[in-house]
Amino acid sequence: MGEEKYLLATPFSANELNTGMLVLASMVLSWIFIHRWQQRTAKGPKTWPLVGAAIEQLMNYDRMHDWLAKYLSESRTVVVPMPSTTYTYIADPASVEHVLKTNFANYPKGEAYHSYMEVLLGDGIFNVDGDNWRKQRKTASFEFASKNLRDFSTVVFREYSLQLSAILSRASSRNQEVDMQELLMRMTLDSICKVGFGVEIGTLAPNLPDNSFAHAFDTANIIVTLRFINPLWKIKKFLNVGSEAVLDQSIKSIDDFTYSVIRRRKAEIEEAEADQKNDKIKHDILSRFIELGRDPENNITDKSLRDIVLNFVIAGRDTTATTLSWAVYMIMTHDHVADKLFSELKAFEEERAKEENVLLHLYDTEDTESFDQRAKQFAELLSYDSLGKLYYLHAVITETLRLYPAVPQDPKGILEDDVLPDGTKVKAGGMVTYVPYSMGRMEYNWGPDAAEFKPERWLKDGFFQNASPFKFTAFQAGPRICLGKDSAYLQMKMALAILCRFFKFSLVRGHPVKYRMMTILSMAHGLKLTVSRRSEDSSRR
Helix, strand or coil, X not given: CHHHHHHHHCCCCHHHHHHHHHHHHHHHHHHHHHHHHHCCCCCCCCCECCCECHHHHXXXXXXXXXXXXXXXXXXXXXXXECCCCEEEEECCHHHHHHHHHHCHHHCCCHHHHHHHHHHHHCCCHHHCCHHHHHHHHHHHHHHHCXXXXXXXXXXXXXXXXXXXXXXHHHHHHCCCEEEHHHHHHHXXXXXXXXXXXXXXXXXXXXXXXXXXXXHHHHHHHHHHHHCCCCCCHHHHHHHCCHHHHHHHHHHHHHHHHHHHHHHHHHHHHHHHHHHCCHHHCCCCHXXXXXXXXXXXXXXXXXXXXXXXXXXXXXXXXXXXXXHHHHHHHHHHCCHHHHHHHHHHHHHHHHHHHHHHCCCCCCCCCCCHHHHHHHHHHHHHCCCHHHHCCCHHHHHHHHHHHHHCCCCCCEEEECCCCEECCCCCEECCCCXXXXXXXXXXXXXXXXXXXXXXXXXXXHEECCEECCCCCCCCCCCCCHHHCCCCHHHHHHHHHHHHHHHHHHEEEEECCCCCCCECCCCCCCECXXXXXXXXXXXXXXXXX
16 A cells, blocks of 8 residues: 555656666767767867866876877867866967967956965966056066166075085085975075065075975965866865865965065164165065055055065076976986086186186085185176176076976966967957967977977077077066066076086986976976086086
8 A cells, every 4th residue: 555655646657767767868878979979080188078178187187288288289279178167278379479469458367367376376466467467567677677686686696506506515525315406496485585575584504494484385386276177176265174274274374474574674674764774775676565565555565565475486486496406407317418518617717717817726526615615716707797698508598498497387367259360269268378388399389309408409609599489488478578587597597507517416316307286397206316526627428
């Protein structure tokens, strides 16, 4: 009787339910089959209903740059649908110029990018559009054009490059392994804090003290990068669990450091003004923004200063240290490049010493004091103008950036529907990402030797020759072209000139060198090296 009541109350019989389920399953499978059949000749990653290419992208997340390079080698534009939006990846200079210059106003950072990065970069110059971006850029461009800042930067970069040289000198005498990437991160963090904010934090001190800010900054960078492909990050943030909980703690550590820097600078400025001592006034970027903040119309709060500080940290610390790490790796794995670079530096040294009427002291590689003094003497010959004559060194750095750009991908929002030069249609609300990592490896951009590390490609009759910024995109292009390009080259040339003149590097046996997925192309496991001192006329032969 109970069974009969159940059957009477049920609108469908068991057979009818089974049939309905089979029909539904058949419809779903047919839908998936038709979707995949329609894509049989399409280029790009596999996509599926509802989830788009998320499955393949997640499976290749740790090697995403090479995953994209494969598809972009087959097609200059690759469309990757995702659950929340559609990414259009481009590697063709014509399309890049269209996005970064010709139709610049249609491709801002966008709300999606801002929401991903806001917790770390706030409303700083790298994370905003419109008037806010223009005001910050105008002030920053004025500062970067300042001779005072340039001269101050040269002194600071020389100082910290010599501190790094002394650490390597001790390591060589003790046969110690070093993590070059970590040392370079310390050097550039100290440098940007001195040049950008007028404070010394001493992470490159001989005892290499632990730095909670640096660790927290790296952790935050990794987690916000994961947000770009993880649609669940907002739920995790709301619940404060998993990676988002770790991010929250990292940001607290970052903010503690940053606000302390701001308070310290403000106090120093007030003290200098009270004592009426102009010699205490510093030429750092933060001081300029603090001064501007005194005008209420500029609406610069401590939160604004915090965002400015962190944007300059990611620009001045991470990008430079990462590029230097890849440059050292490429130099030591290409003997002919190391030899040629050493020869240029030796010839430069002799010519500059003659011009300056400087007697170069002999040194003994076994004598640490004489070796370090000789490195210091060489460093004194390195000025902003003289470094500009080291064309092969400039080419080595540029070739490193071609293959290992500090920012491997740069996404832009889309305000209105548009058509790229190759005919690809992009929809408002989606994102277009130009991919410097892929662009440097494309034969259609650089010829059949695109995959080779070849600094000579940048030289003509011994002089450095630039390429179009829409082809060589390591410093972006158009209205947002990097303001700190010259400053970055200055620090990288200062550091590499000293290191490659006085040291040889060898990779620790078995140490893996691969990139880590974050906004900056850093090495996942660092760069473990052994170091040896160069003699007066040594080479790698």
